[in-house]
Each structure stands twice: as structure tokens, then as C-alpha cells.
Amino acid sequence: MASKKVVFFFPSFASTEATAPLGILAVSTPLLRAGYAVRLIDSTITPNYKKRVLEEVKDAICLGISLVTGPMIRETVEIARAVKEWNPEFPVILGGWHPSLLPKQTLAADCVDIIVRGQGEDALLDLVQHLEARSAIDLIPGIGFKRNGKLFMTTERPLKPIVDLPPKAYHLADFDAYERSCGRRWAMYTSSLACPFNCAYCTNAGVYGRKWNALPPEQFVEETVDLTERYRLELLWVVDDNFLVDLDRARLIAEGLVRANARFKWSIQATTNLTARLSLEDLKLLRRGGLHQICQGVDSGSQKILKLMNKTFQDYDDIYACAARCLKAGIRPSFNIIFAYPGEGPKELHETVSFMMDVCRRYPGAEFWTNIFTPYPGSPVMEHAEELGIQVPNSLEGWADFFPRYTVLPWLNGRQHERLQVMRDYLRIAFDRVPIAADTRDRFTQLAQKALQWPARWRLDHDFFACPFELAINNKLKRRTAALKPAVDAKRLEPAAAC
Numbered sequence: 482m483a484s485k486k487v488v489f490f491f492p493s494f495a496s497t498e499a500t501a502p503l504g505i506l507a508v509s510t511p512l513l514r515a516g517y518a519v520r521l522i523d524s525t526i527t528p529n530y531k532k533r534v535l536e537e538v539k540d541a542i543c544l545g546i547s548l549v550t551g552p553m554i555r556e557t558v559e560i561a562r563a564v565k566e567w568n569p570e571f572p573v574i575l576g577g578w579h580p581s582l583l584p585k586q587t588l589a590a591d592c593v594d595i596i597v598r599g600q601g602e603d604a605l606l607d608l609v610q611h612l613e614a615r616s617a618i619d620l621i622p623g624i625g626f627k628r629n630g631k632l633f634m635t636t637e638r639p640l641k642p643i644v645d646l647p648p649k650a651y652h653l654a655d656f657d658a659y660e661r662s663c664g665r666r667w668a669m670y671t672s673s674l675a676c677p678f679n680c681a682y683c684t685n686a687g688v689y690g691r692k693w694n695a696l697p698p699e700q701f702v703e704e705t706v707d708l709t710e711r712y713r714l715e716l717l718w719v720v721d722d723n724f725l726v727d728l729d730r731a732r733l734i735a736e737g738l739v740r741a742n743a744r745f746k747w748s749i750q751a752t753t754n755l756t757a758r759l760s761l762e763d764l765k766l767l768r769r770g771g772l773h774q775i776c777q778g779v780d781s782g783s784q785k786i787l788k789l790m791n792k793t794f795q796d797y798d799d800i801y802a803c804a805a806r807c808l809k810a811g812i813r814p815s816f817n818i819i820f821a822y823p824g825e826g827p828k829e830l831h832e833t834v835s836f837m838m839d840v841c842r843r844y845p846g847a848e849f850w851t852n853i854f855t856p857y858p859g860s861p862v863m864e865h866a867e868e869l870g871i872q873v874p875n876s877l878e879g880w881a882d883f884f885p886r887y888t889v890l891p892w893l894n895g896r897q898h899e900r901l902q903v904m905r906d907y908l909r910i911a912f913d914r915v916p917i918a919a920d921t922r923d924r925f926t927q928l929a930q931k932a933l934q935w936p937a938r939w940r941l942d943h944d945f946f947a948c949p950f951e952l953a954i955n956n957k958l959k960r961r962t963a964a965l966k967p968a969v970d971a972k973r974l975e976p977a978a979a980c
């Protein structure tokens with residue numbers, strides 16, 4: 482006899498940045514309000530996660546799993562199969578980015594019964610109520626299901642603006658456990674949805690469209706102050722795709738936080754062109770309100786590649802000037818780079834590395850994080866997969882190895898791939914970067930790693946990566962601080978040394 486209980490599983494992601502999964506907290510609220518009990522098992526903080534899931538599903542209505550494309554698929558399949566072995570009739574529901582972008586293929590997996598496409602708040606409640614009542618789910622918009630081995634997709638569910646979505650059920654999160662795993666007490670928060678741009682490698686438009694919409698500043702201030710006080714959080718990462726679309730809203734948020742005497746730090750993500758619109762006064766105001774980092778996708782130092790990425794809105798002079806203003810205001814400018822985008826040759830790679838080195842040298846405190854281009858399902862560039870020679874996986878499990886840290890591409894394999902990874906490792910040690918996870922290095926390790934910066938910069942300047950002995954030394958140094966490690970098998974995912 483099933484109780485009114487729904488079990489959620491959140492598979493580990495290859496990162497030390499452990500905190501509560503916002504997607505699951507979001508879809509939990511309507512369930513809780515309707516009187517359902519919710520159990521959240523996050524494998525990052527639950528060593529015996531399989532046993533726990535199998536215990537919890539015994540008297541539940543269904544199991545929901547949240548995942549993005551990549552390594553999370555391994556544990557998704559492991560848990561879904563284990564549940565199916567226990568009871569082939571028990572409903573396994575997949576939601577989140579991967580099922581939303583590839584609904585049919587995901588649903589085709591033998592261990593999956595139902596998928597939810599896009600926003601899950603209303604769809605999952607509808608679904609759970611129907612499963613509980615054992616009534617037909619055919620008319621629930623925004624889902625896909627299997628019947629007699631056949632796949633069915635229901636009608637599209639219209640996107641809801643963020644103001645109409647309920648608050649997330651943060652109380653379900655075990656922040657003590659996340660803090661133990663990551664060394665820092667922090668959470669994510671969303672204050673806007675969608676992004677007006679459409680970069681060719683990005684999947685956002687496919688799930689959230691391009692109509693940017695946001696919470697009013699007063700709600701931002703009230704919720705974030707409450708959240709950080711209630712759970713004693715030192716940091717909020719505002720995971721909006723483009724926080725700075727409405728500058729007046731950003732200013733009002735900062736003013737509100739100053740007035741509320743907010744004590745927490747927060748960081749945002751925004752495009753370089755919108756960040757560049759902030760004056761020094763704006764930035765100082767945001768800093769007073771607690772903003773300490775602006776993450777921006779620079780992506781490439783080559784105009785040619787930016788054009789291919791559909792990112793012609795970016796201006797390099799603006800990036801330099803804005804980095805200077807951010808640092809002056811006490812805000813860390815944090816930039817992302819994508820290597821090996823289709824069309825990138827040695828010239829474009831060199832332009833990007835030179836740009837990075839130049840920014841870091843001129844503006845100490847600016848930081849870069851690098852990835853290898855990963856062709857995600859649903860991104861505009863994937864429409865050209867065939868001509869690019871990309872082998873598109875034809876099963877859910879085939880996507881498990883799609884991961885920006887180690888993606889192998891038709892134009893980047895073997896020695897070339899190895900060389901790029903070594904170069905990325907040198908970039909990691911050449912300049913300081915501040916990860917979310919706490920810095921647990923002792924003084925000796927810190928000094929020794931600092932000393933490695935000079936030979937690393939020399940190598941990058943001279944494009945010389947033979948006999949990478951500094952990386953071996955760095956690996957030894959890293960072993961001295963063994964405490965914080967990603968929960969998944971990071972060795973397989975990260976063949977080269979990480980900082």
C-alpha cells in the first residue's frame with residue numbers, strides 16, 4: 482500500500498561544489514503543499530545512497546531523478562535499474578535538462594517510465610496525483626510516458642514566468658552535510674529565467690526560451706536575507722543565466738541589501754556586454770550590497786570564433802575596462818573560456834591564451850576557468866553535428882561521457898587532446914583562482930604552488946609543454962590536501978592534473 486510519499490534522487494556531479502539541488506527543491510514545494518511527504522537522497526552527501534533509495538521507495542508513489550547531460554547519467558541509470566529490479570512496475574520519472582532536451586531518447590531507456598519536459602513544478606504534481614489515483618496520465622501537458630513499449634509525448638506545457646513559481650523548499654536540504662562535503666556553507670538562488678541571447682553552443686533557449694523575466698527587487702532582498710539567516714549561509718550563488726539584463730533592478734537589489742544590512746556574499750552570472758554597462762558607482766553599490774564576483778562567458782579571444790558562436794555582442798576593450806572597474810570596486814571578474822570550438826585552429830587558440838594571460842597580468846585578481854567545447858543536445862551548433870563529424874549518442878547512457886573537462890572531439894583527439902589538457906593544467910596553476918569549495922591547503926602547499934606560477938607562465942608564453950614536471954609536482958602537492966574531492970570518479974573524468 483503506497484503512502485503519500487515521493488522520493489527524489491540527485492546523482493553526483495563531477496564537482497566539489499556541493500550544495501542543494503535547486504531543481505528538486507523547486508518541484509518539491511507543490512507536492513508538500515498538496516500534502517505529500519518528500520524524501521531527497523543526494524548521492525554527494527549520502528555514501529550508501531543506493532540502499533537508502535531502495536529503502537525509501539518501498540512505501541512511495543514514485544521516484545524522481547534530476548539530471549543534466551554528462552556523468553550524472555551513470556548514477557541515474559544505476560539507481561533506476563536497481564529500483565526496476567526490485568519492482569518493475571514502480572514508476573521512475575526523469576526530469577531536468579537532459580530529459581527536457583532529449584525527451585524521446587531518454588524515455589526509450591529501459592529503466593525509465595516517464596520524463597518531464599521543462600519546468601516541473603506543475604507537471605510533477607499533476608503526475609503524482611494521477612499516479613496516486615491510478616488514473617491515465619495521457620492528458621498531462623509537458624510529459625512523456627511509455628505504454629506497451631511505445632513512447633508517447635503529451636502537448637507542450639507553456640513556460641511560467643518566475644513570479645508565478647512557488648518558492649523552493651530549501652528546508653529539505655541538509656546544509657550541514659553539504660558544508661562538510663564542500664567546506665563552505667552556501668546555496669544557489671534563482672531570481673530570473675531565460676537569456677535574451679542565443680549562443681550557438683548553449684542549450685538555454687531550448688528549455689527556457691529567450692524571454693527574460695525576473696523577480697522584483699524587493700522579493701530578491703527579502704528572500705535572500707531570510708534564506709541566508711535561516712540556514713546561516715555565507716554565500717549565495719545567483720544562478721540566473723544573465724542577471725544584469727535589467728540594470729535598474731540590479732541597482733535596486735543592491736540598495737535594498739545595503740538597507741537591510743545584509744551580511745552574506747553573493748555572485749552572479751552575466752554577459753560581458755551587460756556587465757560593461759555598470760559604472761564604477763554601480764559596482765561599488767553592488768559591492769556594498771555583498772556582490773563579490775561576476776562570472777562572465779568570454780569564451781574565446783578570437784573574433785572569428787565569437788562570430789561562429791553567435792556572440793558578436795562582445796567587445797574585448799570593454800572586457801579590459803570592465804575588469805579594471807570591477808577590481809577597483811572590490812568585485813572579482815571571473816571569466817569562462819571554451820577551447821576547441823569548431824573552427825578553432827592554432828591561431829585562434831593562441832589569440833585566446835594571449836588574451837587570458839594579458840588580462841591576468843594586467844588585472845591581478847581577475848580569473849579564468851576553462852572548458853573543452855562539449856556539443857550538448859539541443860544547442861544550435863548540434864544542428865551541424867553530422868557535418869562536424871560528431872558522433873551523436875543514440876542512447877541515454879551514451880551521453881554519460883559528455884563532459885567539458887575531458888571531451889574528445891573529431892578535431893581534438895589523441896596527442897592534440899593531451900596537449901590541450903596539459904595547457905589547461907598550466908593555465909590553472911599560472912594564475913590564482915578562487916573556487917567555491919573551501920581552500921584547505923596548508924601554508925607550505927600554498928607557497929609551493931605559488932612558486933610554480935612562474936615556470937607555468939613561461940611555458941604558456943612560449944607555447945612549450947614538453948616534460949611537464951611542474952604538473953607532477955603540483956599533483957604531489959595536491960595530495961597533501963586530500964580532504965575535498967568530487968564525489969564521482971574524478972580520475973576518469975579529469976585525466977590531467979587539476980588545481
Ligand code: B12
Pocket residue numbers: 493494495496498499500501502503504505507508545546547548549550551552553574575576577578579581582597599600601602605669671683684685720721722852857858884885886
Ligand atoms: C547551478 C548549475 C550547476 C551547478 C550544480 C550545483 C547543484 N548542486 O545542483 C554546478 C556548478 C555543479 C554545475 C555543473 C555543471 N553544469 Co550546470 N548549471 C547550473 C545552472 C546555472 C543552474 C541549475 C539550476 O539549479 N537551476 C534552477 C532550477 C530550479 O532550474 P532547473 O534545473 O531547470 O529545474 C527545473 C526543470 O529542469 C525541472 N526539473 C529539474 N529537475 C527535475 C527533476 C524531476 C523529477 C522533475 C519532474 C523535474 C525537474 O523542474 C525544475 C523547476 O522548474 C544551469 C543553468 C540554468 N539556467 O539552469 C547550468 C546547467 C544545468 N549546467 C550545465 C552544464 C553543461 C554543467 C557542467 C557540465 C559545466 C562544466 N563546465 O563542468 C557541469 C556538469 C555537472 C554534472 N552534472 O556533471 C548545462 C546543462 C546542459 C545539459 N544539456 O544538460 C546548463 C543548462 C547550463 C547551460 N546553459 O548550458 N552546474
Ligand code: SF4
Pocket residue numbers: 676677678679680683684685722723752778
Ligand atoms: S549569454 Fe550565456 S545563457 Fe545566454 S545564450 Fe549565451 S551562453 Fe547561453
